[in-house]
Amino acid sequence: MNHPRTLRVDYDQTASVMCVVGSELNVNLNRSAPPSSKFFSVKCTPSVQYSIIPTPLKESHLSPIPLHGKSVLLIGMSRASQHENDSKLSIRYYGESEEVLGRAVLHLTAVEISLDVDADRDGVVEKNNTNKGSWKWGPNGHGAILLVNCDTERKFRKKLDSESEEVSEHSDLKDMTVMALRTKGPAKLPEGYKLTMHISQGDAESVRVFKLRSPDTTGNILTENLFYKYFEKAFPLVLSSKVLSQEVPYLGGTAEMNFYVEGLRFPDKDFNGLIRINLSLLEPISTGLPETPIFTDTVVFRVAPWIMTPNTLQPSEVFVCSTSDNYRFLKSMRSLVAKSGYKLNICHEYMNRGDRWMQDELEFGYIDAPHKQFPVVLDSPRDGKLKDFPYSQLLGPDFGYVTRMAEEDDVSSLDSFGNLEVSPPVTVNGKDYPLGRIIIGVAFPTATKGRNMTKVVQDFLWAQKVQEPIALFSDWLYVGHVDEFMTFVPAPDRKGFRLLLASPDAGYKVFRGLRNAGHGQAKLFEGLKDEEQKTVDEILDDEGLRGENNYVQHCIDWNRDVLKRELGLDEDDIIDLPILFKLVPDKKEEEFRALAYYPDMVNMIVLGKNLGIPKPFGPKVNGRCALEAEMCALLEGLGLSCTFINDFASYHKLLGEVHCGSNVRREAFDFKWWNLEM
Known part of the structure; x- marks a missing residue:
């Protein structure tokens, strides 16, 4: 690495000079010469290297060389000194008749210095x-x-x-x-x-x-x-x-x-x-x-940036909460996680204090460098009763913690991390995203009011650079989280995954098929206490419900187009899941927003090839839930195994599902973020 440095030289004086090996000393010879000087010559010890600009015509620098107005001597050292002032360079200046007018002497000490x-x-x-x-x-x-x-x-x-x-x-x-x-x-x-x-x-x-x-x-x-x-x-x-x-x-x-x-x-x-x-x-x-x-x-x-991990990466451990009313849910999760071969971590009531929404409180990621890699949990600004869990239970040796704090008035439901997802790796118009792209939900772009993910979190996510975020429209939902209408599952073909989208159209298609097959009196919610049962005919004949689901489908289709464009997806990369919604009044905002009509099957936990799906309690045909049968038909062809988990009372009725109530730490990408082409 060349480090040029201007050096003043006075004639008829001896100076001690420090020089770093690899650097260059520049001496303006005309500026340091005695008056009337016309020529100069240079002499040095073997470890000193020098050159002259402009290059003199004479072969030997020991003979007088014409002095020009811009004559520059470039000095360097070939090796470090063993002792102070152990190298020497001298410059002689000559008059018109080559008589000596003055002499400058440099005693040089060279060191090697490298910050590496x-x-x-x-x-x-x-x-x-x-x-x-x-x-x-x-x-x-x-x-x-x-x-x-x-x-x-x-x-x-x-x-x-x-x-x-x-x-x-x-x-x-x-x-x-x-x-x-x-x-x-x-x-x-x-x-x-x-x-x-x-x-x-x-x-x-x-x-x-x-x-x-x-x-x-x-x-x-x-x-x-x-x-x-x-x-x-x-x-x-x-x-x-x-x-x-x-x-x-x-x-x-x-x-x-x-x-x-x-x-x-x-x-x-x-x-x-x-x-x-x-x-x-x-x-x-x-x-x-x-x-x-x-x-x-x-x-x-x-x-190093904070990096999120998508559903297609290998799970390491699963986190769920234990509450006074979720024993049945917890039992099913234990069985699913054990079958999948992963570790289950249970956050007990003394820590969660009744807050069961593990997905909403935190997001797992990691940081990576050539010498070290470890997981880092991002703590959301929602700060529910689970707020102490990420810091007190997860932070430790080789397990990092980061959060972004926001003003209390700025925090909304959209700041919970069910509203923060990441896609698998994709290529879009020739540009590779080998670490996938972060996905968040916000208000519709033309909305004059509405809820948004707080700016400090959005700024943080964008600044990481390596998983360029995509903003979807999620404020139409009552809770407002992207995991209410989308998720990713691994697949053995195409891009290595499928995007699953909630689809009222697909839901109505299933219900119309049931009525056409003579099952119009089959009942939704059969076997559930204190839940009004609805027949297939009643659902199909409810024009108000149909209108609400037309609106929801339009909202999802808007997001579908964004995801296709931003992730480079074709229709064959997307699977529509049969899920209906209903609109309910949001008193805070004085408008209507959407909730899942029955357990939201897209809000699932993905553990390799094993899926934990909210049990929908759909109409039964020959003793089997038609909605479960449709889900299996859509997903089992990809080599995925569907396990339906009853979360109706302990999660669905509280406006969440399996994914909302669980979280998964996953292995890091093999791809190194610094190899990204930016």
Whole structure:
């Protein structure tokens, strides 16, 4: 990496000059020459390299060379010095008759200085990568990666590691990115010279840098083994929001010193994720005046984004709540999760305090760097009675936490994370989205009023960049969540998945088929206590219900077109599920919004090939629910297994379903986000 530097040279004087190997000293010869100088010559010791611009006609620089108004001497060093002033260069100036008019002598001390990171993203901190000072996306890109240190190593008094200005445990270092300072040169720098590491005020809120203390107070080098005994003082803070610049030691000889860099916040509206750390060699001018930088090396990091995981990825563990009235639901979930071979985590009443909506409180994701990967839970701003669960129960070693707080008046039902989904990987008009695209629900674009996902959450999601969000229209729903009318399931063909959409048209098709087959008196909700049963004929003859479902179908079709366009889908990639809705008054907004007429089968849990679907209690034909039969016919051809879970009393009547009451942490993508083509 070339670092040109202008150098003043005075004739008839000897100067001591520091030079960094790989940098270049530029001397304007005419400006430093004695009056009436017409010629010059250059002589140096073997480790000094130089060239002259414009290139002289004479072969030897020892012979007088004509001095032009723009004659420039370029000086460099081929190797680091073993001792101070162990190299030399002299310039002689001559008059018209080639008589000597003056002589400038430079005593040179050279050092190698390199601030190094894993710029090629292979897990190894290489030396002086030429691309370390910039960021480029893609498989042939470059630039180091930083994780937000958003987990905690504290086992008793929980606190995010990013909120502490100390290294709390040895394992905390594993969450940080190593940055190496490599130097080579004399045993010490010349008097007054020093190395300083520094960051800008703008980056200071986003990053911290620690180093291993060396030497300790006994004069011994503090090894990482001794860290366990002295960890509180072993890794002092070098840079932070309070310390923008600090001198770092020059160790002499051939040396390497590791620094540990941690990210403090995720990309967001006011932070593009890029951070620069600089190392400068400072030169003394005179007593009482500040030193000036004569060399600066810079490295660039990008903070790893928070990444969501779609239904097509392998589950790791399932989360549900236990409440006083959901025993039957919980029993069915236990059976389904056990059959699928995954771990079930139950949040008990002392923690959930009656709040059963596990999907709405949080969303699972992860962060990834070449050296480390761990899950991170995004806590929604809904803050129901489950609000303590993500922080108190999930946050821990190698399990991170992030949230976005909003003003209470800004939070609506659309800020619950049933309204936050992500698609499987797609290609749209030749553009790849190998990590899928985030999907949120908002008010209709032309609406003058309505509910929206709060801006701080939307800003956060957009700033991650790697899963470019899609906004759907969901405010027509009473609860307002996208998971009420859509989900994704894995498939063995086409794009590797299907989009499932709730469809009143498909529902009416099933009911008309039943009536045509002579089953018009078959009853919906049969066997349910305290629920008014409806016959197929009554549903089909209810013109008001039909009108309401026409409206709902139009809303879903608007979203269907958006999803087809934004995800690059064809009709064959979509399966319509037979679900009817009804409109009910929303007193807060003084308008009508939609609820599922019977359990909303699209609101399912996806565990590999096993689906946990709300039991619809549809009309029975020959002892079998016609709606269940239709679901099996639509999905089992994809190799999927349908399990119908009775959530009617404990979830459906409370305006939610199986998906609303559960959550799934999934394995990360194999694809590395930094290989995205942007």
